Amino acid sequence: MLKISDVDKKSKAYNCWLNYENCSVGEYQDFCNYIKVKSTHPIINTAIEELKFGLNKLMKKEPLILNYSPKSSYIFVGTLEDLKNEKLDVQIKNEILKEDGFAVKIVKEGDTDVLAIIGQNEKGVLYGVFYLLRAICSGNSLNEIEIEDGPYNLLRIINHWDNLNGEIERGYAGQSIFFKDNKVVEDLSRVKDYARLLASIGINGVVLNNVNVHKYETELITDKFLPDVSRIADVFRLYGIKIYLSINFAAPVEIGDLPTADPLDERVKKWWKEIVENIYRYIPDFGGFLVKADSEFRPGPFTYGRNHAEGANMLAEALKPHGGLVFWRAFVYNCMVDWRDRTQDRAKAAYENFKPLDGQFMDNVVLQIKYGPMDFQIREPVSPLFGAMEKTNVALELQITQEYTGQQKDLCYLPTMWKEILDFDTYAKGKGSTVAKVVNGSLFGMKYGGIVGVSNIGDSKSWTGHPLAQANLYGFGRLAWNPLLSPKEIAEEWTKLTFGHDEQVINTIVSMLMASRDIYEKYTAPLGVGWMVNPGHHYGPNPEGYEYSHWGTYHYADYKGIGVDRTVATGTGYTAQYKEPIASMYENIETCPDELLLFFHHVPYTHKLKSGKTVIQHIYDTHFEGAEEAKGLKEKWLTLRGKIDEEIFEMVLERLEMQIKNAIEWRDVVNTYFYRKTGIRDVHNRKIYE
């Protein structure tokens, strides 16, 4: 019987959207007394466990598990394959269901009504079970329950930036649940609880360790750690989740006693081949490697005069016989930029590095591309590399952890941003060539594709620090499964599952979530200019903190104007990396969207936006508004006192108060910064400090 780890008892926040507490089985009751299952596949066992667990919570009694048909209605659980021996009147063909897909149908067995959960494979069964439980808990009526569903993306992956010492790079929710004191943790019950959460939203892969692979982590791929890594794999496997590891490209030198890590060197190839073979001995369904190479001081093929394709393919060759993949990050740029040289443009780097290599990557390499050309800012254009790689598997990398978006102190519901990205039309093959179609491989007919998110969880009792940041993890999984969902319906679904069906609760929380990204953007860096954060930790304002750095992160504000001229006509020429008509839209200051104006153009503070306001007045207005609206979030939340779990209420309240402070700090620093720069007063005469 499924047991949730002890933390469960301590905090309702721990159970997230799988608490089954605010709903009941209702009209589904008739089906729920019996579950029929024949397969004993481990993942099917998991599915049954979950179904039993959920229904038990919903009915306050256990369903009976049978391997035969009862006399009355029941739930059938099985794969398409399992279905063959059944007498169920159900018409689903293999080709209808995508890999990992499922169908839920109400069918007849003789006179008996059967609710059939049928998976394309065992994972599909598990997803079908979670679908049913979600539908019941969302209050969806029985006559809407039928579905044939499959994932839009083959690869739905979480990247953990966890280090072996237990620290999480850019983690804002405690320490690693995998690692501690340079070891894999003994008790994996929390990992199991995590696997449940991930499987319930369709995630099928997890990279365990940080892309920045340090000394100890380099050895994760060796006998020293593999016995323990395989224990983690065993847990995830039951939930249909493969594990991956981030590797150090210099490992052959650092731990292999080789004099080189040159990807074309036979000794290096042999070394990796043996490493990979050994991994598969421990973990037969190992997913593959994630590689950050030649990026931010990480080693890579450049050291040996090789290119990224040569580097990636060498690893891909070793993995291929075992069915493993290489995720190769496109986050490659010169991080020793000279700020004096305005012709240099970090935004251009990924395209310049990878576009020329299109067609050279093996078919088990996936190029993992950050959503924007910079680094997870609150507002960036979509990376022009999407749509540019026509013969390369690509994946979209999103950041669920809120590095630049409030660090799980400030509320920032990210699916609103992600949806814009997925819907963005690259025009790669004419109108309608959305990012969603690029990354799932359908636009160019690629074998692999998907969406990757950098984890926002840690060992905090709510998993995500800010309980409402659970919505980001939930939303990530849901969008990776189906990018056609709207952020609002995801927010509603998550809110119902987490907090129940009180209309006021739903409306309030959904409205808070839906407004949150705009609010955060308003009080932080304006008009797409980005950065302006405190160096290092990246929380809070520091308008020139990164202005003279080597990171390529500039806004060039002087007493007259601000922004980065990335046009072809007078700037860095970045706009040319887009297909038409996008390139011209950004190139032309008249058609460039206001919210990205300073990303693409350097303009005087007196430049008029489409809104009719000057840039400087827009900055003042949005910053006053943003701070007010942050206060408004707290006011809204306060109306829910007594309507939701008290501990969660207080956890959120505490963070909303931090957010208000942060918003005020941003407002005042940014307004003062620009006032000191310009001497231009706010037309409304609000308080700007001198």
Place this chain on the structure above:
Amino acid sequence: MLKISDVDKKSKAYNCWLNYENCSVGEYQDFCNYIKVKSTHPIINTAIEELKFGLNKLMKKEPLILNYSPKSSYIFVGTLEDLKNEKLDVQIKNEILKEDGFAVKIVKEGDTDVLAIIGQNEKGVLYGVFYLLRAICSGNSLNEIEIEDGPYNLLRIINHWDNLNGEIERGYAGQSIFFKDNKVVEDLSRVKDYARLLASIGINGVVLNNVNVHKYETELITDKFLPDVSRIADVFRLYGIKIYLSINFAAPVEIGDLPTADPLDERVKKWWKEIVENIYRYIPDFGGFLVKADSEFRPGPFTYGRNHAEGANMLAEALKPHGGLVFWRAFVYNCMVDWRDRTQDRAKAAYENFKPLDGQFMDNVVLQIKYGPMDFQIREPVSPLFGAMEKTNVALELQITQEYTGQQKDLCYLPTMWKEILDFDTYAKGKGSTVAKVVNGSLFGMKYGGIVGVSNIGDSKSWTGHPLAQANLYGFGRLAWNPLLSPKEIAEEWTKLTFGHDEQVINTIVSMLMASRDIYEKYTAPLGVGWMVNPGHHYGPNPEGYEYSHWGTYHYADYKGIGVDRTVATGTGYTAQYKEPIASMYENIETCPDELLLFFHHVPYTHKLKSGKTVIQHIYDTHFEGAEEAKGLKEKWLTLRGKIDEEIFEMVLERLEMQIKNAIEWRDVVNTYFYRKTGIRDVHNRKIYE
């Protein structure tokens, strides 16, 4: 026989000014064949060891150690007490020599010439030995050798900011030589070599651990660590150096199971009394505690509504029976300042906190005051607390480690700055009331006083990272011994001892050292405004990096002007903390020295300095000059190739190249920053990036 640890063999940089390699015994030869000593006191043994070691290097043979007078000339070594039984014709009385003082005389014993080294105590003997060796190696002639000398300051102390894990806060020369992996290191041979260096310049106290006392370090005062701490004390003791520990004011709560650390609580008093008694069981000559309380998030008496005197006295009471001291740091300020509030002024904090408590501290408390009111910037006025505390022991805190002054990448010979500070006239008791007289206790007739320096050494093979930064440690010791020395004579002395007597070598290195502080100041923050560094690590320029922070570190630059108005007339009123005529000098913009203009006044960029230049032009000029002069340092150094040890040559060269890069970065960032702010061009049309 004295052996220098193995590192010796690896690098000449390791031996610093005690290498005895570039000099010979010369006209001292006749005295040096025999050494007569009767005492077997451990410190006298050390003195003999050092004398033997040095003379052996200088003569290439060992002197003979006798306890009787030989027939020919010899060196006598002993205390005034030892002298009583000798027939030496020498007239020195107890009262002539200060504590730790010594005399070196050429005297007669019958017909025999005797070079007598006579100490007021055993430490004095050791200092006398080092004096003799230094004199020989400096090429001082025999007829100048006679001296009666004693330290100007009773307390000559090094503060280590070492953590138990081996890291050194603000350390730029490797890891701790005391601690590693949360333990005291096993092999203390390096500590012994360090003790030699310190004793040779008259240091008589060392605080082993960081003033920021973290979890593990809190336990240094317990049985868990005292056996190992006492091993370190044993090493230092032989060199006349007492050890001290930094303590955590909250220790009674954190490790003592008490519910409070209230200094007036009897349980707390008892707890500390027992802790202290236990320490003295292990270390009978333990020096005492250093305390950073109620400062930068460190706990302190404020938590319990007590003041600093109450906090310090409670500890002083526990230490008093054992002869121990409390060093209580005056570095207390609000580090959660609201940058919006221009009436707040961090510079005022130390005076405001401590002046009202004058007279309330016990006589074994020493108030340790940073030289300036802010934090070790390249240019600050002297803290007005010097001279203000008339009934309190005080010590001057200097920072040998170059936190804000180039981090031992950039050359910055600090004795030039320190000398200005020591010579600064506080007018506390009329003209001539220099800081030197305040801190040695003579001005107000205090019992204790002295100079404290934050260490610049680590386990790098040159001790200080930059080999020329050894001159700062050397100069610190020499000035603490005798503040009347000039920075130039110290530089010459150090250069001769370290590099020998080649005129070109001496002139070149001395000129580099003597120019270095001005050069560093020129290319960094202008006119006393301070900060403008990268937050956190404090290396390199970031003009607004600390501008909107909570640290109280602002320059208020806008498009019109810059500087902090600290006048009584229109500003924060800080100038009133000085005695007249200093107060008026700083208050009045006409008399305020240029180099501190922006520390005291907010002025337009077009304000004319006494030099006739505008502020903005001065900024441009000094920054172009500073960067050029940094290049000049390298040019000078290059002329020494082949004339000094090759490894040291390359180590310095590498750092001079880093300095040039840093200077160029500072030049361009600062110039661009002000150009962007003002649009005012350089009158000489030099390159300023837009």
